[in-house]
Amino acid sequence: MFDDLPPDLDRLHTLRVWHALWLHRIDAKIARLERRKAEEEHGRKNRPKLAEWVVEVGIGTGKPPVQVHAGTCHMIGSRRRPISHDEARRLLADGLRACTHCQPDTQLHIIDLLIVSE
Structure with a gap:
């Protein structure tokens, strides 16, 4: 065989x-x-789930917030931390800059706050 x-x-x-x-x-x-x-x-x-909202933080003591982004934004820098919906609204309402690409202020319905507060 x-x-x-x-x-x-x-x-x-x-x-x-x-x-x-x-x-x-x-x-x-x-x-x-x-x-x-x-x-x-x-x-x-x-x-882990992607954060719905992200704050980009600066360099230095305390790492101050610099800009708010939507969690899926491609323009988020490497220094960041996830934030809640309410914190994103509060930061934007306090005058923190919104990303011009993902426009979190528009998504969170925070438009023309400076005009309203004047």
Whole structure:
């Protein structure tokens, strides 16, 4: 049935060891890929929600707020912290600058506050 195998015992043992080593390597690779896939799935399921509103903060003591952004804005700088809806409204009402790209003041219906307060 398997006439293509070597006829002597020594070479058959060598082939068996060689194939066992390859099976071990293949099994190890399968285990690594399955572990990576499980980790990626876990990361997708447990990814933190994006903040709805973000304040960009400045440099220095206290890291003063500089500008308010919507959480999905592509213009947010690297120094930032998430804020609540109410805090975003309060910061904008207190005169903090709104991003001109995502326009959080318009989204939060805070328009022309300076004209109203004068």
